[in-house]
Amino acid sequence: MPEIFIDHKRYEFEQPGKVLQFMLDNGMDLPFFCYHPSLSIPANCRQCIVKAGMPVFDRDRGTFKLDEKGERIIRFFPKLMTACSLDLADGMVVYTHHTDELVKQAQADNLEFILINHPLDCPICDQAGECPLQILTYKYGPEGSRFEHKKVHKPKAIQLGPRVILDAERCINCTRCVRFTDEISKTHQLTIISRGDKNYPMTANDQVFDDPYSLNTVDICPVGALTSADFRFKARVWEMNQTPGIDISNGKGCSTWVWTRDNLVMRITPRFNEAVNDHWMPDSGRLSYRTFNENRISKPWLRPDNKEQVRTTWNNAELTLREELDKVESSQILVIGSPHASVEDNYTFKKYFESLGVTDFYYLPHVVPGAGDDLLLSDDQAPNTLGVRALGYSEIAGDKLPKIVTSAKPKLVFILDDDILDRSDLTSSHLEDAFTVYWGTNHNGTSLAANLVIPITTAVEHAASYINVDGRIQRTVPAKETLYTNRRLNLEMSMGRLDHYGTKFDNWVTDANRIDCIPAWEFITRLNPGSDTFAWESSRQILAEIGGKLNIFRGVTYEQMDEENGIQLNLEQDSEVNTV
Amino acid sequence: MSGTKTFDEKDLAEIEKLTKKYPEKQAAVLPVLWYAQDKFGHVDPSVQKLVAETMDLPEAHVYGVVTFYTQFYEKPMGKHVLDVCTCLSCQVCGGYDILNYLEDKLGIMAGETTPDGEFSIQSVECLGACGYAPMLQVTNDKYVNYLTYEKIDKLIDDLKSGKQPGFESNKMPQHENGTE
Ligand code: SF4
Ligand code: SF4
Ligand code: FES
Ligand code: FES
Numbered sequence: 239m240p241e242i243f244i245d246h247k248r249y250e251f252e253q254p255g256k257v258l259q260f261m262l263d264n265g266m267d268l269p270f271f272c273y274h275p276s277l278s279i280p281a282n283c284r285q286c287i288v289k290a291g292m293p294v295f296d297r298d299r300g301t302f303k304l305d306e307k308g309e310r311i312i313r314f315f316p317k318l319m320t321a322c323s324l325d326l327a328d329g330m331v332v333y334t335h336h337t338d339e340l341v342k343q344a345q346a347d348n349l350e351f352i353l354i355n356h357p358l359d360c361p362i363c364d365q366a367g368e369c370p371l372q373i374l375t376y377k378y379g380p381e382g383s384r385f386e387h388k389k390v391h392k393p394k395a396i397q398l399g400p401r402v403i404l405d406a407e408r409c410i411n412c413t414r415c416v417r418f419t420d421e422i423s424k425t426h427q428l429t430i431i432s433r434g435d436k437n438y439p440m441t442a443n444d445q446v447f448d449d450p451y452s453l454n455t456v457d458i459c460p461v462g463a464l465t466s467a468d469f470r471f472k473a474r475v476w477e478m479n480q481t482p483g484i485d486i487s488n489g490k491g492c493s494t495w496v497w498t499r500d501n502l503v504m505r506i507t508p509r510f511n512e513a514v515n516d517h518w519m520p521d522s523g524r525l526s527y528r529t530f531n532e533n534r535i536s537k538p539w540l541r542p543d544n545k546e547q548v549r550t551t552w553n554n555a556e557l558t559l560r561e562e563l564d565k566v567e568s569s570q571i572l573v574i575g576s577p578h579a580s581v582e583d584n585y586t587f588k589k590y591f592e593s594l595g596v597t598d599f600y601y602l603p604h605v606v607p608g609a610g611d612d613l614l615l616s617d618d619q620a621p622n623t624l625g626v627r628a629l630g631y632s633e634i635a636g637d638k639l640p641k642i643v644t645s646a647k648p649k650l651v652f653i654l655d656d657d658i659l660d661r662s663d664l665t666s667s668h669l670e671d672a673f674t675v676y677w678g679t680n681h682n683g684t685s686l687a688a689n690l691v692i693p694i695t696t697a698v699e700h701a702a703s704y705i706n707v708d709g710r711i712q713r714t715v716p717a718k719e720t721l722y723t724n725r726r727l728n729l730e731m732s733m734g735r736l737d738h739y740g741t742k743f744d745n746w747v748t749d750a751n752r753i754d755c756i757p758a759w760e761f762i763t764r765l766n767p768g769s770d771t772f773a774w775e776s777s778r779q780i781l782a783e784i785g786g787k788l789n790i791f792r793g794v795t796y797e798q799m800d801e802e803n804g805i806q807l808n809l810e811q812d813s814e815v816n817t818v
Numbered sequence: 819m820s821g822t823k824t825f826d827e828k829d830l831a832e833i834e835k836l837t838k839k840y841p842e843k844q845a846a847v848l849p850v851l852w853y854a855q856d857k858f859g860h861v862d863p864s865v866q867k868l869v870a871e872t873m874d875l876p877e878a879h880v881y882g883v884v885t886f887y888t889q890f891y892e893k894p895m896g897k898h899v900l901d902v903c904t905c906l907s908c909q910v911c912g913g914y915d916i917l918n919y920l921e922d923k924l925g926i927m928a929g930e931t932t933p934d935g936e937f938s939i940q941s942v943e944c945l946g947a948c949g950y951a952p953m954l955q956v957t958n959d960k961y962v963n964y965l966t967y968e969k970i971d972k973l974i975d976d977l978k979s980g981k982q983p984g985f986e987s988n989k990m991p992q993h994e995n996g997t998e
Contacts, residue, residue: 429882
């Protein structure tokens with residue numbers, strides 16, 4: 239097998255590749271800025287320089303030439319090489335800053351150059367705390383600068399597009415952002431203008447950087463030159479908790495990081511997932527974080543005698559629901575599941591009403607034709623359409639819904655987290671004769687039309703799985719506390735600095751940010767005290783139960799989903815699907 | 819400038835010819851921009867857009883190329899564009915003195931055009947004639963070397979009377995002592 243010697247240590251490699259990537263894959267460190275594993279390699283920052291050479295080959299003898307000590311004679315490249323663009327070669331010898339003074343000096347000098355005109359903005363720079371320039375300067379840079387002259391100033395706070403703001407002074411001209419629009423999103427909206435110490439990225443003269451993926455440039459920008467118009471100045475990186483999640487604003491289900499502070503979601507960024515979204519995610523998914531904070535249903539709401547909705551207690555909600563159930567036959571109950579709710583919620587929802595004798599279960603797909611693209615946006619706007627379908631709910635078109643309601647004349651309607659009034663021909667007048675119970679996360683037209691509203695947890699408040707448009711099941715982790723969860727007790731939840739060192743009485747702790755809601759399954763458990771069938775303690779347990787019943791979900795566990803960033807399901811395989 | 823700018827049949831044929839010379843059309847941006855600048859006198863945003871559309875390339879790319887080179891004019895310029903080199907070698911030999919003298923003489927600053935539309939001044943980077951520093955280039959064409967204030971006065975007078983600077987043989991030190 240071909241071998242390479244890095245800092246006197248021998249490594250074997252199978253695939254052709256570049257030295258920098260090989261080093262990163264093998265846990266070695268090397269500073270770099272412009273290289274990005276998913277983009278082309280321009281080698282323009284010069285930060286990843288190493289000393290490299292090849293053994294001298296004796297063609298006549300067919301062996302490597304050796305010196306007196308019996309060691310291979312190495313012929314070094316005349317200058318230091320950029321590891322990001324250097325191909326792995328059999329026998330290659332590489333020295334990094336760990337073993338070579340020249341490399342160490344060169345890395346520090348390069349940083350000194352990059353920093354010559356760099357503003358000292360860190361205290362007010364959004365990137366601070368997650369800034370490669372900061373980190374690498376700290377680790378590899380010079381202690382100070384010898385540059386004593388006036389720095390070159392460039393424009394600051396330029397609104398490149400609706401979502402991205404440029405600070406040209408901070409830019410190190412790595413061209414990552416330009417390459418992103420050229421190679422990934424293919425809108426070609428950015429370019430580097432001018433040259434020398436005057437250059438920075440820009441859009442063409444009168445164009446707006448409105449790329450639907452524009453915020454990815456903010457992530458990959460190795461400095462604070464590109465910042466998110468939305469997140470700018472909202473929170474310091476070290477104040478937030480970072481929890482893995484998935485994007486539920488779209489059928490693709492990109493892997494995400496959910497950043498919270500004081501139990502508010504501050505931003506959403508992509509999490510690397512080779513099988514789904516690589517390093518990217520659409521802007522719309524990131525901006526959907528608001529739905530987790532705003533307009534939330536907290537505490538049950540009840541509409542006594544068709545008057546205004548008022549807040550009520552959980553006990554009262556439970557009692558009212560029981561009373562209403564006692565009044566009707568199972569045939570008078572209409573149950574509508576949701577492609578927006580998780581597998582676990584839909585499963586328990588259905589199981590509960592099955593136990594009451596209900597046989598028909600519907601869901602309304604949420605597809606916007608033409609909304610998708612070839613990258614990471616799908617026409618399907620819901621995160622779990624395949625999941626709700628796999629659980630045996632029947633799809634019903636928005637224009638057919640009124641007919642079902644008028645012909646079945648249900649007395650009790652249950653709707654799981656989905657604004658169906660907004661997407662179908664159904665109006666609140668169709669529901670006038672029925673008692674409607676909405677189990678939802680946010681207030682909307684449907685929740686307002688309901689007689690009873692049960693607040694349930696969102697994807698950032700519970701652990702639950704969702705099946706994306708490609709049949710991949712992925713799960714979420716609670717990131718935001720509800721009134722009933724506690725990150726100190728739930729080991730799955732992340733603890734940030736403020737959680738570790740703060741107390742409940744600190745002035746940055748806002749109790750109102752914790753929503754009074756519970757997972758849908760938990761409410762079902764509450765409705766059936768003492769029952770073995772509904773005695774779930776966690777969504778993990780529910781998934782195991784589903785796995786025991788439905789082939790599709792057989793063997794699917796949270797552990798495996800965590801390890802492999804989701805599991806590809808074989809949705810065709812199962813003929814039992816509709817017989818839960 | 820009036821009306822929208824277009825390329826006519828002949829232009830398009832010429833651009834086609836230029837583009838064909840290269841394996842990739844991106845490589846033809848420079849010659850096509852030169853062609854456009856010859857035709858319109860500048861490559862302002864509307865010309866950049868025209869070039870990008872004609873070549874079916876991203877406008878941002880064309881914009882980036884135009885701004886990289888001071889030789890491409892992003893706005894209409896005077897009849898004579900004086901590109902004074904203020905890069906390192908020229909700078910140490912008095913490039914900025916020459917620039918300032920010229921600015922005072924014409925009453926405009928670098929980057930500006932005289933009200934009569936005769937002259938524009940630009941401060942530019944190295945033009946590859948460091949050996950003859952300080953120097954300037956006239957409208958992307960002739961170099962004027964070893965600049966002095968007198969030479970500037972003469973140049974301006976010449977240009978005003980429609981005379982382009984001629985070729986000037988410059989002796990290097992090695993020529994002088996005959997040890998080439
Ligand atoms: S980009 Fe990084 S180094 Fe520059 S000001 Fe911002 S945090 Fe500081
Ligand atoms: S804005 Fe950021 S990503 Fe773009 S070139 Fe500058 S440093 Fe690189
Ligand atoms: S990472 Fe290698 S040159 Fe920038
Ligand atoms: S520095 Fe003026 S021509 Fe080189």
